[in-house]
């Protein structure tokens with residue numbers, strides 16, 4: 538399948554997990570991938586992995602919560618490749634806090650990256666997507682659809698991403714630009730490996746967001762992202778697709 542032949546895709550969070558798997562998948566399907574991450578070493582590793590597999594990628598360090606970084610990053614992508622067909626917006630952060638002890642700074646950091654950062658990328662790419670009739674795939678989460686104990690900042694940010702994506706989808710539908718979300722459940726990545734819980738965490742409650750099939754690798758989400766971003770997703774917009782092995786079913 539060469540669904541992204543002659544097409545340029547900007548992937549955020551490309552240094553790890555779902556973003557990296559998406560970059561590899563889209564490059565394997567012929568796309569040129571502009572890989573973006575906060576972490577210089579991991580984004581370069583993704584670029585090298587794409588090249589080793591015979592694909593076309595370049596990398597850029599960017600803090601998606603910085604308006605200046607995002608503006609410069611999208612401009613650099615379009616200057617290098619001449620156009621932009623899709624945005625795969627996977628950069629994000631996760632933390633668990635006892636809600637009664639959550640500081641404003643902790644809340645703000647999660648909202649700044651997951652919600653404001655996602656919006657900044659969408660805003661910057663939309664003029665370019667109008668030219669290619671392209672699309673956006675944002676990272677929401679099952680946490681946007683169901684309660685996540687000790688995850689108020691994270692679930693609020695992902696609920697915001699979901700609502701924002703639907704609004705973009707409607708606003709741009711007649712102009713040929715689509716916007717969708719994936720809602721992953723329990724996916725084994727650096728994010729889930731590194732997560733820390735507060736002392737008060739009740740693990741009986743967290744088990745309700747665990748998949749009956751067990752955690753899967755990020756490739757299971759990358760395949761859905763590639764479908765949504767490609768012409769196979771042509772009549773899908775404002776949609777959120779759970780990739781959670783049936784957790785919320």
Ligand SMILES: NC(=O)c1ccc[n+]([C@@H]2O[C@H](COP(=O)([O-])OP(=O)(O)OC[C@H]3O[C@@H](n4cnc5c(N)ncnc54)[C@H](O)[C@@H]3O)[C@@H](O)[C@H]2O)c1
Pocket residue numbers: 549550551552553554555556573574575576579599600601602626627628629630631650654676677678679720721722723724725726727728729755
């Ligand atoms: N893994 C899961 O179980 C799961 C479930 C639901 C939703 N998600 C969402 O999917 C997306 C990808 O998650 P993942 O599991 O691959 O996580 P990950 O931690 O493996 O990858 C996230 C990447 O985002 C980058 N990043 C973090 N802050 C950034 C910033 N300010 N600017 C630029 N890059 C930044 C990190 O460096 C990292 O490479 C996230 O938005 C996450 O919230 C993941």
